[in-house]
Amino acid sequence: MDIFTQQLVNGLVLGSIYALVALGYTMVYGILELINFAHGEVTMIGAMVALTVIGVLVGVAPELPGILVVLGGILAAIPACMLLAFGIEKIAYRPLRKAPRLAPLITAIGVSIILQNLAMLIWGRQYVSFPEILPTTKYEFLGAHISLLQISIVVLAFAIMAGLWLLVERTRLGRAMRATAQSKEVAELMGVNVDRVISATFIIGAAIAAIAGVMVSAYYGLAHYYMGFMLGLKAFSAAVLGGIGNIAGAMLGGLLLGVIEALGAGYIGDITGGFLGSHYQDVFAFFVLIAVLVFRPSGLLGERVANRA
Amino acid sequence: MKSSKFLVSALTLALAFGVAGCGKKEGGSNDVIKIGSVSPLTGPQTHIGKDNENGARLAVDEINAKGLELGGRKVKLELLGEDDQAEPKTATIVAQKLVDAGVVAVIGHLNSGTTIPASKIYHDAGIPQISPSATAVAYTAQGYKTAYRVMANDAQQGKALGQFAVGKMAAKKIAIIDDRTAYGQGLADEFEKAARAAGGEVVAREFTNDRATDFSAILTSIKGKTPDLIFFGGMDPQGGPMAKQMKSLGLTAKLLGGDGLQNVNFVKLAGSDAEGVVASSPGLPIDSMPGGPDFRKRFEAKYGVIQVYVPYAYDAVYALVDAMKRANSAEPAKVLAELPKTDLQGVSGPVKFDDKGDTTGGAVTLYEVKSGAWQVLETVN
Numbered sequence: 001m002d003i004f005t006q007q008l009v010n011g012l013v014l015g016s017i018y019a020l021v022a023l024g025y026t027m028v029y030g031i032l033e034l035i036n037f038a039h040g041e042v043t044m045i046g047a048m049v050a051l052t053v054i055g056v057l058v059g060v061a062p063e064l065p066g067i068l069v070v071l072g073g074i075l076a077a078i079p080a081c082m083l084l085a086f087g088i089e090k091i092a093y094r095p096l097r098k099a100p101r102l103a104p105l106i107t108a109i110g111v112s113i114i115l116q117n118l119a120m121l122i123w124g125r126q127y128v129s130f131p132e133i134l135p136t137t138k139y140e141f142l143g144a145h146i147s148l149l150q151i152s153i154v155v156l157a158f159a160i161m162a163g164l165w166l167l168v169e170r171t172r173l174g175r176a177m178r179a180t181a182q183s184k185e186v187a188e189l190m191g192v193n194v195d196r197v198i199s200a201t202f203i204i205g206a207a208i209a210a211i212a213g214v215m216v217s218a219y220y221g222l223a224h225y226y227m228g229f230m231l232g233l234k235a236f237s238a239a240v241l242g243g244i245g246n247i248a249g250a251m252l253g254g255l256l257l258g259v260i261e262a263l264g265a266g267y268i269g270d271i272t273g274g275f276l277g278s279h280y281q282d283v284f285a286f287f288v289l290i291a292v293l294v295f296r297p298s299g300l301l302g303e304r305v306a307n308r309a
Numbered sequence: 310m311k312s313s314k315f316l317v318s319a320l321t322l323a324l325a326f327g328v329a330g331c332g333k334k335e336g337g338s339n340d341v342i343k344i345g346s347v348s349p350l351t352g353p354q355t356h357i358g359k360d361n362e363n364g365a366r367l368a369v370d371e372i373n374a375k376g377l378e379l380g381g382r383k384v385k386l387e388l389l390g391e392d393d394q395a396e397p398k399t400a401t402i403v404a405q406k407l408v409d410a411g412v413v414a415v416i417g418h419l420n421s422g423t424t425i426p427a428s429k430i431y432h433d434a435g436i437p438q439i440s441p442s443a444t445a446v447a448y449t450a451q452g453y454k455t456a457y458r459v460m461a462n463d464a465q466q467g468k469a470l471g472q473f474a475v476g477k478m479a480a481k482k483i484a485i486i487d488d489r490t491a492y493g494q495g496l497a498d499e500f501e502k503a504a505r506a507a508g509g510e511v512v513a514r515e516f517t518n519d520r521a522t523d524f525s526a527i528l529t530s531i532k533g534k535t536p537d538l539i540f541f542g543g544m545d546p547q548g549g550p551m552a553k554q555m556k557s558l559g560l561t562a563k564l565l566g567g568d569g570l571q572n573v574n575f576v577k578l579a580g581s582d583a584e585g586v587v588a589s590s591p592g593l594p595i596d597s598m599p600g601g602p603d604f605r606k607r608f609e610a611k612y613g614v615i616q617v618y619v620p621y622a623y624d625a626v627y628a629l630v631d632a633m634k635r636a637n638s639a640e641p642a643k644v645l646a647e648l649p650k651t652d653l654q655g656v657s658g659p660v661k662f663d664d665k666g667d668t669t670g671g672a673v674t675l676y677e678v679k680s681g682a683w684q685v686l687e688t689v690n
């Protein structure tokens with residue numbers, strides 16, 4: 001039982017991070033029907049910027065409590081990522097908005113490679129380690145070890161998701177976003193500044209990605225110019241699992257993918273009597289993804305595309 | 310009309326190529342000798358990869374500075390550094406590229422998983438290959454007369470680790486994780502054999518990959534089997550977070566690893582959770598190597614902190630050039646005839662090859678992290 005609880009906790013923490021990154025994919029897709037493959041790299045840049053600032057803060061003011069230092073890192077990473085996403089959208093995607101859908105997709109992959117290499121030039125090829133400044137307090141809950149950091153990650157992730165939901169459902173900007181998602185042309189006729197809404201969507205997604213980036217690097221204790229790739233792929237899968245374009249779906253998909261991965265890696269060996277080992281972790285997760293898509297092609301909470309057209 | 314014009318231009322082209330080809334044979338290859346160096350220069354193992362290339366480059370620069378003469382002519386070595394991304398697929402492409410570029414020998418690759426597929430290409434081209442750091446047994450077991458290495462292989466290392474785990478560390482229940490690369494899997498298999506032979510019980514065998522950072526699921530599953538030692542066959546980018554996650558999951562088992570963990574970066578990544586981790590490295594510790602401290606000074610003045618395999622990359626170049634000198638030629642076939650007779654005092658120790666191309670030295674040193682740095686436990690032969 002305690003092993004099972006622990007696996008659930010592992011999955012939940014991983015899943016909340018996936019969910020946060022998945023939000024960025026799904027928001028952009030909802031509005032532009034563009035898969036922004038550079039989003040994983042935005043997350044990585046967030047982690048790198050935060051680590052740089054944290055490194056400086058630790059050097060300058062070592063007596064500062066760890067939480068404040070990390071907060072400083074997050075506060076630096078958010079505007080940096082917002083600016084980056086704003087620039088990417090303006091330079092790489094906006095000129096292609098009327099182009100066939102494949103063109104911006106390829107551009108997105110290009111941007112992702114450029115960002116990776118840029119980060120390699122700036123921060124080097126080395127793994128950057130996260131200084132040990134956060135308290136390592138641990139709690140026991142039903143036999144599972146849960147650290148303060150894990151609790152903070154999950155709580156913060158849920159708070160961000162709730163905040164985003166409020167923003168989309170309850171504010172003017174949110175209404176403009178929903179309108180643009182339904183039909184760009186009609187929204188424009190109704191006086192919505194579509195360009196600004198699209199920029200805002202990218203920027204909000206990037207801000208969330210920045211926080212997710214800091215979470216990942218704090219949780220695993222490292223950051224690397226390559227880290228955005230796999231994280232982006234998993235988050236994208238999570239968004240598809242939940243129904244791409246659907247915000248609640250991204251959250252559900254992220255959490256689910258995290259838990260499925262953890263349980264899969266934890267039990268697949270025992271269930272199959274060692275025939276399939278834990279290296280089938282990803283296979284297992286993607287098998288679930290395929291199974292869901294076979295029965296619900298639009299994802300768990302996704303609407304049918306036919307209704308939108 | 311049209312066809313005759315085509316014929317003329319085709320003839321001209323052929324002539325031009327023919328002449329160019331001749332020119333190359335006579336002049337070019339004698340003055341500049343191209344040597345390839347292959348390691349991952351992008352991706353998670355970049356830091357170690359660049360380090361290997363720098364080690365080879367240091368040797369090449371030193372030899373050029375001293376001046377090298379072969380067959381009565383002054384020659385200059387040129388190192389062509391290539392990136393195999395630690396990917397077996399890329400490794401073969403890069404190997405072919407080097408062969409096409411006319412290298413006379415290759416120092417590399419870094420990983421066993423890339424060295425093995427590339428070795429066939431060098432073998433077919435008849436070019437000597439000396440790997441500084443590929444330790445999988447399979448590399449030299451293929452029977453290629455072109456494949457050499459200057460580091461003890463996994464059979465030697467895995468055996469030392471397995472005996473140490475059960476003997477000195479008194480581990481009874483052992484869990485094993487590997488990263489499914491030729492290196493990680495090979496080392497873990499050799500470790501398992503030796504640990505079982507020494508009387509240890511293997512309670513779990515789990516797997517990850519060389520891009521992963523999350524091990525909480527497999528570690529939790531291992532925790533349920535209450536081992537007193539976890540062996541990891543893999544590299545530091547995985548080992549660091551693994552040590553951290555072991556602690557945060559409340560695992561009390563000790564972590565043991567091979568040379569993939571025994572580097573500065575591992576301690577940085579694992580932070581305070583690196584304390585008490587034990588790992589081995591083939592050969593002697595750098596500072597106990599015959600030319601170690603002096604080498605460290607020379608290397609670090611130019612390229613910064615040594616990661617791990619540098620002295621081996623450096624020695625590999627010297628072994629190669631030594632064979633060239635004896636052959637009095639850089640021609641691969643003549644160099645290959647001389648390589649088995651290598652008997653060189655390198656920075657890492659004596660460099661000598663057995664008939665398979667493995668090094669005959671083969672000492673393995675065990676280290677433990679104490680107060681944030683690797684300390685030597687003991688060297689076994």
